[in-house]
Amino acid sequence: DQQVKQNSPSLSVQEGRISILNCDYTNSMFDYFLWYKKYPAEGPTFLISISSIKDKNEDGRFTVFLNKSAKHLSLHIVPSQPGDSAVYFCAASSQDNFNKFYFGSGTKLNVKP
Amino acid sequence: DSGVTQTPKHLITATGQRVTLRCSPRSGDLSVYWYQQSLDQGLQFLIQYYNGEERAKGNILERFSAQQFPDLHSELNLSSLELGDSALYFCASSATTDTQYFGPGTRLTVL
Numbered sequence: 001d002q003q004v005k006q007n008s009p010s011l012s013v014q015e016g017r018i019s020i021l022n023c024d025y026t027n028s029m030f031d032y033f034l035w036y037k038k039y040p041a042e043g044p045t046f047l048i049s050i051s052s053i054k055d056k057n058e059d060g061r062f063t064v065f066l067n068k069s070a071k072h073l074s075l076h077i078v079p080s081q082p083g084d085s086a087v088y089f090c091a092a093s094s095q096d097n098f099n100k101f102y103f104g105s106g107t108k109l110n111v112k113p
Numbered sequence: 114d115s116g117v118t119q120t121p122k123h124l125i126t127a128t129g130q131r132v133t134l135r136c137s138p139r140s141g142d143l144s145v146y147w148y149q150q151s152l153d154q155g156l157q158f159l160i161q162y163y164n165g166e167e168r169a170k171g172n173i174l175e176r177f178s179a180q181q182f183p184d185l186h187s188e189l190n191l192s193s194l195e196l197g198d199s200a201l202y203f204c205a206s207s208a209t210t211d212t213q214y215f216g217p218g219t220r221l222t223v224l
Binding site: 004006105 | 115169
């Protein structure tokens, strides 16, 4: 039962343009969401998070948007850089049960120079 | 460098065998999580320990077991290995709640 879904396995974007990565979830109890970035041969690294009390969180070039009614979140990278090429995972949890995080299957982003 | 270490980096073994993967969490982190990533799949949560006690279980097979020791390092034991167990196994640690910090992973190949 996949509670967090990333329906686009890959995305290709030109350097300098915006990258938009999408994530959908099914469990309405989820109220905390994270994005991780993973380079080959490395573990995932935390990128940005958002609590359900917000609908937007920004950190430099990275912004995460949350639409609770649609159970959808997205990660925007502006401007995209070749170094952003990696696999991006979204994850979800509920703040009263941080024992379990549910991850999507990942989206591989390729930023072309 | 996340501060989480995993050994070994690579492991090649045969079907039916047993292996142990080791994880040392970041200094001070009490929680350890184990995840499995099969080819082209997302991260599947296996199990979580907090300060030596099992706290949550995910899709962990009965052939797999884990423990967390008093020094907070953790081991994931995989037995009666099958070809389908070939995957990347990640350990993550966290201090209290939200963010998890991942180790570099152990790549297990079962031949």
